Amino acid sequence: MIHYSCDRCNKSINAREEIRYVVRIEVQLAVGERENGELDDVSLEELEQMLGEFEDSVDEGLDEAASEKTFDLCSRCYSEYIDNPLAIETMGIGFSKN
Ligand SMILES: [Zn+2]
Secondary structure, X not given: XXXXXXXXXXXXXXXXXXXXXXXXXXXXXXXXXXXXXXXXXOOHHHHHHHHHHHHHHHHOOOHHHEXXXXXXXXXXXXXXXXXXXXXXXXXXXXXXXX
């Protein structure tokens, strides 16, 4: 029997009885728009700065300027996640926590 657990609340998910959601997040470095612009106008200094920003992103864990992660979620965490995928603080809305 294949056993899954929710990556958000660690609850075990019985794949036979419960719905399991797989969330795939793909992050890409968006440099394409700049490249299509008039590169002639970009000074060497600016190019170095762009490269520096690129390297900073790699240092932050973006593997080769793109990153993909996959998470298993239980149905409850899925519905919470899809309401707020960026985990923005929702203080003041008044969710009651059990
Ligand atoms: Zn969960």
